Amino acid sequence: MTEQKKPLDLAGDLVDRALKAGADSADAVAFSDTSLSVNWRMGALEELERSESTDLGLRVFVGQRMAIVSTTDPSDSTLGELVERAVAMAKIAPEDKLAGLAETELLATEFPDLDLDANDEPAPERLMAMAQEAEDAARSVEGITNTEGASTGWHRITSALAASNGFQGSHSGTSSSISAAVIAGEGLGMERDGDYRVARHMEDLPSPAEIGAEAARRTLLKLNPKKLPTKAMPIVFDDRNARSLLGHFIDAISGPAITRGTSFLKDSMGKGVFGSGITIVEDPHRQRGLRSRPFDGEGLETRANELISGGELTTWLLDCRSARQLELAPTGHATRGTSGSPSPSPANLWLEPGTETPEALMADIKDGLYVTYLIGFGVNGVTGDYSRGAAGFRIQNGELTDTVSEITIAGNLIDMYANLIPANDLQFLFGTDSPSVRIDGMTVAGV
Numbered sequence: 001m002t003e004q005k006k007p008l009d010l011a012g013d014l015v016d017r018a019l020k021a022g023a024d025s026a027d028a029v030a031f032s033d034t035s036l037s038v039n040w041r042m043g044a045l046e047e048l049e050r051s052e053s054t055d056l057g058l059r060v061f062v063g064q065r066m067a068i069v070s071t072t073d074p075s076d077s078t079l080g081e082l083v084e085r086a087v088a089m090a091k092i093a094p095e096d097k098l099a100g101l102a103e104t105e106l107l108a109t110e111f112p113d114l115d116l117d118a119n120d121e122p123a124p125e126r127l128m129a130m131a132q133e134a135e136d137a138a139r140s141v142e143g144i145t146n147t148e149g150a151s152t153g154w155h156r157i158t159s160a161l162a163a164s165n166g167f168q169g170s171h172s173g174t175s176s177s178i179s180a181a182v183i184a185g186e187g188l189g190m191e192r193d194g195d196y197r198v199a200r201h202m203e204d205l206p207s208p209a210e211i212g213a214e215a216a217r218r219t220l221l222k223l224n225p226k227k228l229p230t231k232a233m234p235i236v237f238d239d240r241n242a243r244s245l246l247g248h249f250i251d252a253i254s255g256p257a258i259t260r261g262t263s264f265l266k267d268s269m270g271k272g273v274f275g276s277g278i279t280i281v282e283d284p285h286r287q288r289g290l291r292s293r294p295f296d297g298e299g300l301e302t303r304a305n306e307l308i309s310g311g312e313l314t315t316w317l318l319d320c321r322s323a324r325q326l327e328l329a330p331t332g333h334a335t336r337g338t339s340g341s342p343s344p345s346p347a348n349l350w351l352e353p354g355t356e357t358p359e360a361l362m363a364d365i366k367d368g369l370y371v372t373y374l375i376g377f378g379v380n381g382v383t384g385d386y387s388r389g390a391a392g393f394r395i396q397n398g399e400l401t402d403t404v405s406e407i408t409i410a411g412n413l414i415d416m417y418a419n420l421i422p423a424n425d426l427q428f429l430f431g432t433d434s435p436s437v438r439i440d441g442m443t444v445a446g447v
Contacts, residue, residue: 007032007160008052008170010074012056013320017083020156023060023090025044025101027163028299029338031055034156036124039130040253041149048124057338058082062090064311066099070338098324101165101298106330108169108301115287116173117156118201127152134180137212143220146183147193150212153177154202160174167299172362175290177204180215189281191222193373199427202287203210218372221393228394234368235442236361237396239425241374242434246349248278248379248386248413253313255322255344257381264384265313265413272311274417277354280308284332284347290431291347297336302347305331317344351434354422359398361423368395369444371403384413408445416442 007030007187018026032054039047042223054078057070067084067089108116132409135150152177159172175382195214199205237245249265263429265273274280284293296302298320306314318326319334319342354361362368375389387413423436 004054005074005169008162008168009131009160010054010056011160011162011167014056014079014083015164017079018058018060019164020419021083021087022062023087024062025164025167026058026060027101027161028059029057029165029300030160030337031338034121035153036121036127037129037151037153038124038129038131039149039151040135043132043135043255045128046149048128050124055338056082056249057209057336058086058409059099059341060086060090062087064095064097064099065090065093066096066341067093068339068341075217079334084429089443098321100320101163102167102320102330104165105392106301107165107167108295109300111169111171112285112287114289114292114294116171116200116210116292118174118176118203119174120154120174120202121156122154122176127154130178133208134178134212134215137209138180138216139212141213141216141220143184144182144216145186145190148181148183148194148313150180150208151178152367154315161295161297161299163299165299167296169299171294173292175200176205177209178205178208180212182215182219184216184219186279189223191219193219193222198290200290204288206261221372222365222391222403222405225403226394228369228404228444230443230445232363232441232443234362234395234438234440235371235444236358236438237369237371238392238434239423239427239434239436241371242351242437243421243430243432244374245413245416245437246351246434248381249280249417250317250346250349251381252384252413253307253316255316255318255326258316259322259325262382264380264382268313269316270312270314272418273313274311274420276311278308278311278420278422279306279352280349281305281352282307282346282349286348286428289348291349293347295335296332297342298330300330300332300334302332307346307349317346319344346432348428349432350426350428351437353421353424353426353435358423358425361396361404361421361436361438363398365395366397369393369407370395371409386411386413386416402444406446409442410445411439411442
């Protein structure tokens, strides 16, 4: 049996074939993926799955005409057909004056060791035991009436990029995960919630019993919800839901949104978007970070940035194409898969914490909302209008009181960002992280 080529060799081979077939330039990505997953429910194994795959993507240029093709079959015959098809497609594609590989002088030449690959593939029995422990811990809590089960998983992926501009790079990373979801209550009063965690190294995960207990706690807190009156009130987002506000911010500073003029922040470069004490950091070199990367999807150097410094917007997130359109330098944020062009995306992202605890942040709130759950995606990226379903707790005289649900919170992200106050409870858990935040003046639509 022929030994499987390494991802970087596969990518390099695709580029060489493309140039010989008539492409003027080309780049290729290759991903080698191994995963193991367990689903456990009602005290029994429900599913055990292991998979291995190889995915390849080739982008070729004939002049400034481009084509992209992909395959999961690395055999010589398939790669030969793939390259011929890509070059033929590029010759008849429309011309794109912004298309092309990264300039050579921008390419990364040093790749930092980010400790992303734990080389810790577990035995299936270990994942089964972890899932069982998590579900047992959740089901043992009084008031839990049913379970959706617990899941554990392990994943290792090697990513490689080769290009005719001279770039060649490859890196590997592992991730381990554990989750549990349970149900409390009966009939129409049932509520569901859960907990999960992901880490590059399995040793960095909390114990399965902690995950199960937290899943049960979060579920029980949702029982017997009440309604809120419709009015403007202060809102405190817990740390897990506050991070969604960073996602809307990233969408608004992404190069393609800026070039199309479809972002509510399109005229905000160098201006105050948040309060003067706010800093938002993005760091692709964070050790064991879930979104760490030594180079970007076009082979450019990655580096830490303060996207918001002193409240002011400092940069867009640009791949090479959007940078050319804006006549700016690319920022090293390109990411890519096998079947599409590079597009900008952040690495590890977080809002720097404030100085007050969440309790202190809400101490002066006479009547407000503490959000622990968000539903839907009612955000207008052009105007910044924000409207989402929510659940959580009512804040009365600085204390959490009744559980509340079936409410809608609304505002505009421009005003929300300007009035955002962070607490001091930042934890690095998800790749995009935030402390709890308070925002005054939002509208709560209830009864």
